[in-house]
Amino acid sequence: MTEFTTNEMMTVAAARRLKNGAVCFVGIGLPSTAANLARLTHAPDVVLIYESGPIGAKPQVLPLSIGDGDLALNADTVVATPEIFRYWLQGGRINVGFLGAAQIDRHANLNTTVIGPYDRPKTRLPGAGGAPEIAGSAGEILIILRQSKRAFVDRLDFITTVGFLDGGDARERAGLKTKGPVAVITDLGILEPDPVTRELTVTHIHRGVTREQLVAATGWPLKFADTVVETEPPTETELTALRDLNARTAAAHGQDQGSE
Amino acid sequence: MTEFTTNEMMTVAAARRLKNGAVCFVGIGLPSTAANLARLTHAPDVVLIYESGPIGAKPQVLPLSIGDGDLALNADTVVATPEIFRYWLQGGRINVGFLGAAQIDRHANLNTTVIGPYDRPKTRLPGAGGAPEIAGSAGEILIILRQSKRAFVDRLDFITTVGFLDGGDARERAGLKTKGPVAVITDLGILEPDPVTRELTVTHIHRGVTREQLVAATGWPLKFADTVVETEPPTETELTALRDLNARTAAAHGQDQGSE
C-alpha cells in the first residue's frame, strides 16, 4: 500500500459516499475534489451540479471558482443560477448536497457567517451561499472538513445552516422533510449522527489515527459508536486518480492548489 | 384614392395607433395583422412580442398560429412562455397590448369566455388566454374588432378581461395602475373612452359610414364625441403594404386567409 496523506484519506473517504448515478450539488474546494474523484473512479455517472449553473459538469481539472469556464464547456447544460435553486434544488431533484463549513457542532449544524457576536464579529466569514437551502432541500447531506477544536465547537456563535438543531427529532419538528447530514468526513475519521439523539458519533477512524487524536480535535465530549472500524485505506486506483487530478489541476492553473 | 374595404380601413386605422419603437404584445388575427402592418409602414422599430415566446418578431408573412416557426426564426430572441408573462408583461415592459374579443361593453370590458350562463353556456368561447393580464399590465390597450350588435352588447354575460368596469374611476379603484383601453378600432369607426365617464364614445367615423350605421351596430345607446372626424382613408402606401402582406401570407400558407 502506497503512503497517503490525511487529506487524501479524507477526500477518498468522502468520494466513496457518492453513489454512481446520484445527482450531487457541489460546493467549491474539498466537496468539489471529492465529487470529481468519485466521478473519475467508481461513479462515472454521478451528475454534478454547481450553483453557478452547470448541470452534469465534467471538469477536466478542478475548478478554482464556482463559475470556471471548464464547468460550462463540458456540462450537459448550463442554466441560469435562479433556475438551479428553483427547479433543481428546491425542485427536489438533488440526491446529495456536499457541504464544507468553518465550524460545526455536535448536531451537525454549520457556521459560515461569523465568529463572535454578529454585530461585532471577531472574524467575519464569507456567509451562507447556497448552504441553508441545500441543507433543507437536498435528499441527504455529506459534510467534509478538517477536524480541529477551532472547527468542531461546543457551541456555534451562529447557525448558518441547519443540521439536526438540538438533536432528536428537532429537525423533523422544524418542518424539514429531508434526511439532513448523513456523514461528516474529516482528516481523522468519519462521524455519523446517532439514529436517536442525532449527535455526531465516530464510526470510522482513518489508519494511523488514535481515538485520543479525535477527542483532542473536538470541542465537545466526543462519542464513539459501539462498533468503530478503520476506514478502508485509499486503493491504488483511488490514489492515482486523485493525484492525477491534482497534478492536472496544478498544471492548468499554473500554481500548486494542494491536494484539497 | 384607391377603393378599400372596411376591413382594410379597420386594419390601417389600428396600425396607425402603434408608435414607432413601441413594445407591443400581439394576439393572433386582427391585432397581428395591424401590428405587422405598422412594422412594415410607419413603425419599422416597433417591437412585437407574441405570448408563445418570440421577442422582436419580424414575420415575413402573417402567422396562422401564435407559435408559427416564422415568428421564432426572425425574432431578436425566443424565450419560454412563462418568461414572457413574468419578466416582460408583468415586468412592465409592454407599452401597448393589442386585443381582440368576441364581445365588448360600453366600458370596454371584454368577453371571450361564454355567451349565456357560465355553467350552461349557449356558446362556449375559447377562454381568457393572455388577455386578463395584458389588460392589467400593458401600458395601454388597443382593441380591434368588427362592430355589430352581437359583439357590442349592453351587458356582458362574463367579464373575461377588464376595461373600465362600471366606468368613472372604477378601474383605478380596483387597483389597476395602467391606462387600460385607449381606443377601440372597428370596421365602422374608432371609439375612445370619455375622459370622465370612461364610456366608449365615437371619435372617428370611417369614410362612407353613417352615424346611423354605428348606432345600429351597437347594443347600447351609442354616444358621439363633440368633435367627430372622418378617419383619414388608407394611403396608397398603407394599402399596398397591407395587400402585399396578405398576398404573401396567402401564397405561403397555401390558402386565402382574407384581409384580416
Added chain:
Amino acid sequence: MAEIVSLREAVAGLIHDGDQVAMEGFTHLIPSAAGHEVARQGRRDLTLVRMTPDLIYDQLIGIGAARKLIFSWGGNPGVGSLHRLREAVETGWPHPLEIEEHSHADLANAYVAGAANLPFAVMRGYIGSDLPKVNPLLKTITCPFTGEVLAAVPSLRPDVTVIHAQKADRRGNVLMWGIVGVQKEAALAAKRTIVTVEEIVDTLEAPPNACILPHWALSAVCVEPGGAFPSYAQGYYDRDNRFYPAWDKIARNRDTFLAWMKRHVLDTANFAEFRRVLAETAAAKEG
C-alpha cells in the same frame, strides 16, 4: 431516469386511468403521436391540463377519455372553435366535462411553481375579471412587505407530462429549440414525464445554454419521427396548415368525428400507420 422505449410501452406503463395529464406545446412541437396513443389505449377519466388545448385534446374529449379540462385558451389555432370541446361543455356529450379555467399567465406561473416544488404561485392578475367568481382556486395573497394584494394560484403538479422535442441522445438527454413554450416547466412539474422526439443522435451538439432536459429528470423517451403532425418541429418539417381547417369539418359532426377517429386512430397501430391511412383517405377525397 429515462428509458428509451416505444411510445406504446411508455403510455401503457406511465399513464393510468384517472391521471392528471399535461400534453403541452404552444402550436409548435405538439405531442400528437402521444395524444393518439392515449386514445388508442382507451384511457378514461383523465384530467387533461394544457394552456392551449387544441386538436389532440378535442380528440380525447370527443371520444370520452377526459373527465375534466384545466386550461386557459381552447381553440383550433388560426381556425376557430374546437367543436368536440364545445359540444362537451354545451351539451355534455359524450359525457359532462368538468372545466377548470385560468388565464395564460396563471397557468404559466402555476407550471413554474410546480417545477420549483412550491405549492402556489404569486402573480399580478385577474383584477376586474369574472374568472375568480367561477374558479374558487383563484385566491389572493397579501405581500408581507408592501401590503399589496396579489393573485395566488395553486401550482400545477401533473401526474404525467407529455411533450415532443427535436432530438435526444442515446442516454435520453433531450434538446428542443425554437418556440419552447411551457414545456420545460411542465416536464419538471410532473411526477412522470414522457418525451417523444424526432430522432435519437449520438451527440446533441447543443449550443451554449440550450433548452435541455437531462435524462435523469425524465421517465421515458420515445422516437416518433413526424410525431408533432399537423404541428411542426423546427428544423425538421413545417406545419400542415391545411389540416387545421380540415379538422374543423371533421369535428363539427359527432358521427363524422367518431368515424374519423376509428378509421385513423383507434384502428391504426401507431402514428406512422395513422399518417399512411390519412394520406390514403386524403388521396381518395381528391381522386
Added chain:
Amino acid sequence: MAEIVSLREAVAGLIHDGDQVAMEGFTHLIPSAAGHEVARQGRRDLTLVRMTPDLIYDQLIGIGAARKLIFSWGGNPGVGSLHRLREAVETGWPHPLEIEEHSHADLANAYVAGAANLPFAVMRGYIGSDLPKVNPLLKTITCPFTGEVLAAVPSLRPDVTVIHAQKADRRGNVLMWGIVGVQKEAALAAKRTIVTVEEIVDTLEAPPNACILPHWALSAVCVEPGGAFPSYAQGYYDRDNRFYPAWDKIARNRDTFLAWMKRHVLDTANFAEFRRVLAETAAAKEG
C-alpha cells in the same frame, strides 16, 4: 433604450451617489471595468448588491464608496477572505458598513421577483438558520391552499444593475453565454442597466433561445474589451488565476491597498490604462 456610449459617460449619467447598485456576475463575466470606473468617479454612499461580492466590491468598500452591502457569499473565489470587506465589518474601516445578509437561493429568487415586477418572492428556505434573526426582511408566508409556511423575501429592484457580456450588435442588443448566473434577472430587475461588452458586431449570430437582452430593455451599452479581467469572458479570454492570490496580498494591508488603488485605478484614465499599468508593475516586481 440603450445608447452605445463610453463607460465614463454611462457611469457619470446613470450611477449616482446613494444609489443601490448591483454589479453581478458568478465568477464569469465580472464587470471589473465598470467597478473601477465607479471608484474612479468617486461615488459615495452606495448600497452594493451582489450574491457573490468579490474583488471589485472589496475595492469599492476599501475606498469607502459603500454605505451598505446586500449579499449572500462574500469571498475571494478559490483563495479566501475579502480583507477590505472583513476589515469594514470587523473594525469599521474606512467607515462602518451596514450588512444585509441573505442566502444564494433568497437573492436569486429576489432578482427573479424583481424582474417579474413582484414585491416579494416565495421560497422554501432558512428553516433552522439564524439568518432570519439578524435580517428582519426574512419573513414567512402561509400557502392559501396547503397551509404550508414558506419563506417570503423582498424582491430586489436595484437603481442600477451593471453586467458584462460577450457582445452587442450596433443597436445595443446584447448576447451572453456560458455561465450566465443571475445577470439577466438582475438586469431586468433594475431601474437602469449598464452592460459592458467585449465587442460590437454587425449581427449577433445567436443560436436559438440564446440569452439575449434587447436594447430597449437597457440604458447603456459600452465597449470594454477585456473588461471582465481578472475574471474571464468565455470565447474571448481565460480567467487570470494568478491575480486572485495576488489580490489577497494587496488587500491584506490598508496602505498597500490604498497605494495600489491610487496607482492602478484612481490615477488611470480607464480600464485599458489600468491593464497597462498593471502589466508594468507586475514586470517591475518580477524584474
